[in-house]
Amino acid sequence: MKKRIAFLVLALVLILSWGAWAEEQLGRYDLIFDASQDGGRLTARFLQLTTRSEDKSGDCTILTSPDGRVMVIDAGNPSTFPDVDGALQALGITRIDYLVASHPHVDHIGSFAQLIYNYEIGAVYTSELEYPTSHYRNYMEAIERTKVPHIILAEGDSFMFGQHVRVEVLHPPAGIEYYEGYPLGSTQFINNRSLVLKLTFKDSTFLFTGDVYTAAEREIVGRYGEQLKADVLKVPHHGDSTSSSKAFREAVSPQIAVMMHDAIADLRIYRNYSRAGASTYITSIDGSVLVSTAGDGQYTVITQFDRKTDFLD
Numbered sequence: 001m002k003k004r005i006a007f008l009v010l011a012l013v014l015i016l017s018w019g020a021w022a023e024e025q026l027g028r029y030d031l032i033f034d035a036s037q038d039g040g041r042l043t044a045r046f047l048q049l050t051t052r053s054e055d056k057s058g059d060c061t062i063l064t065s066p067d068g069r070v071m072v073i074d075a076g077n078p079s080t081f082p083d084v085d086g087a088l089q090a091l092g093i094t095r096i097d098y099l100v101a102s103h104p105h106v107d108h109i110g111s112f113a114q115l116i117y118n119y120e121i122g123a124v125y126t127s128e129l130e131y132p133t134s135h136y137r138n139y140m141e142a143i144e145r146t147k148v149p150h151i152i153l154a155e156g157d158s159f160m161f162g163q164h165v166r167v168e169v170l171h172p173p174a175g176i177e178y179y180e181g182y183p184l185g186s187t188q189f190i191n192n193r194s195l196v197l198k199l200t201f202k203d204s205t206f207l208f209t210g211d212v213y214t215a216a217e218r219e220i221v222g223r224y225g226e227q228l229k230a231d232v233l234k235v236p237h238h239g240d241s242t243s244s245s246k247a248f249r250e251a252v253s254p255q256i257a258v259m260m261h262d263a264i265a266d267l268r269i270y271r272n273y274s275r276a277g278a279s280t281y282i283t284s285i286d287g288s289v290l291v292s293t294a295g296d297g298q299y300t301v302i303t304q305f306d307r308k309t310d311f312l313d
């Protein structure tokens with residue numbers, strides 16, 4: 001009898017501690033991927049992606065417009081598809097109205113072919129930049145096979161995301177000129193030609209920057225100056241020191257800055273934003289991050305995990 005009680009107690013302890021462990025792993029995942037409060041709001045969900053390959057996990061942001069349209073900007077490396085797919089399923093999304101590629105590197109377009117084959121897609125939006133790799137060809141082939149419209153964007157274009165959110169294309173300018181030998185040694189060339197998009201919903205603004213480096217930042221700051229100001233910034237190039245120059249940070253002067261990465265690229269960049277007063281998040285630490293607004297310049301932020309450390313500051 002004593003043995004039996006001891007066994008039951010042990011079983012109970014195991015169940016409870018497994019429950020606590022599972023909860024710790026998931027954090028506020030269910031809250032972040034609950035779409036029930038999304039109506040009338042512009043909501044961006046910056047995903048924590050887990051790489052299951054050699055490539056870095058990359059970027060993926062799922063946006064929902066106040067009238068229920070869905071935009072996905074970038075979609076991680078191919079091995080992160082379960083994370084992207086799981087988030088979309090949790091949100092009850094079966095149709096992506098706007099599937100946007102900031103630029104054709106694998107940590108941004110890796111899951112595109114799988115998304116195009118598995119979801120109803122309104123249109124794919126890219127810059128004109130072409131990049132002959134197998135991942136790029138796969139998703140171009142998926143576009144062709146499924147006959148999804150492919151819309152090419154360039155600086156000066158704008159379009160509506162649903163009825164209430166305006167999207168302006170700030171970069172790159174039309175007419176990309178390839179150098180001889182492209183795409184050999186093209187990492188910077190491609191990153192500097194990322195799509196930069198500004199989303200405006202009434203008094204609220206979001207800036208998406210792909211992987212632009214300081215060279216492209218300089219051009220954009222030169223062209224747009226104060227118009228770059230945005231409340232919420234997707235920090236360029238995963239928070240790396242290739243990017244986020246002082247002039248760029250000052251022009252944007254975000255309230256909220258989000259870095260998507262499976263590591264910390266450069267702590268100085270984090271601190272530059274944080275010390276300038278931005279609430280700054282890194283998906284490798286904070287998990288997925290939800291930022292939502294009714295268009296009044298006020299934001300609700302939910303992170304998946306609580307910070308257990310203050311070493312970042």
Ligand SMILES: [Zn+2]
Nearest residue numbers: 058105107211
């Ligand atoms: Zn990247």
